Amino acid sequence: GGPTIAEQCRQIRERDGGCAPGSCVITDGGNLKAKHIIHAVGPVWHGGRSGEDDTLKNAYTACLKMACQYEIKTIAFPSISTGAYGFPVDRAARLALEAVNEFCQDNDYLDEIRFVLFDEKTFNKFKDALEAWGLGFQTKWLVFEKGCQADTVSQSSYRFYFDPVI
Numbered sequence: 001g002g003p004t005i006a007e008q009c010r011q012i013r014e015r016d017g018g019c020a021p022g023s024c025v026i027t028d029g030g031n032l033k034a035k036h037i038i039h040a041v042g043p044v045w046h047g048g049r050s051g052e053d054d055t056l057k058n059a060y061t062a063c064l065k066m067a068c069q070y071e072i073k074t075i076a077f078p079s080i081s082t083g084a085y086g087f088p089v090d091r092a093a094r095l096a097l098e099a100v101n102e103f104c105q106d107n108d109y110l111d112e113i114r115f116v117l118f119d120e121k122t123f124n125k126f127k128d129a130l131e132a133w134g135l136g137f138q139t140k141w142l143v144f145e146k147g148c149q150a151d152t153v154s155q156s157s158y159r160f161y162f163d164p165v166i
Helices: 003-016 052-069 090-105 118-134
Strands: 024-028 035-040 073-076 112-117 140-146 158-164
Touching: 003 024, 024 052, 035 052, 052 073, 052 090, 090 112, 090 118, 112 118
Parallel strands: 073 112, 112 158
Antiparallel strands: 024 035, 140 158
16 A cells, blocks of 8 residues: 555554554555555454454444445455464354344445455355355355345345455
């Protein structure tokens, strides 16, 4: 994103003291094609006994709420907290999909929710989480009906993309 985003993040840290786990902040897109970047902070994994599940779901939900607040119609997520923070990928995938599904039950503003997954292991864990809901997985993306109903697949306006960068 470049120096513009770095400066905005510095100002946010100075003004607010940073961004707590489970929350997010927004900056403009800097040198990127995106108009905005929503920066989420997920939990550090401590064995699952420190409220990590709720914190992770809150991070996804906070981003979705902020996207709506800023009239953003398309949002892309990585697998939050599964890198350096050590959150188990299979658990994180299930929680990410649950958070998005729960949010979409009452909100239909967003047109597209994209998960950009950076390795095959993570991609497969998200795929497995979808299949656990009884969905087949035949392509690199699935399209759910508006409202994110996990039991219905159709060519509609709500899209979950799974883009492995492998």
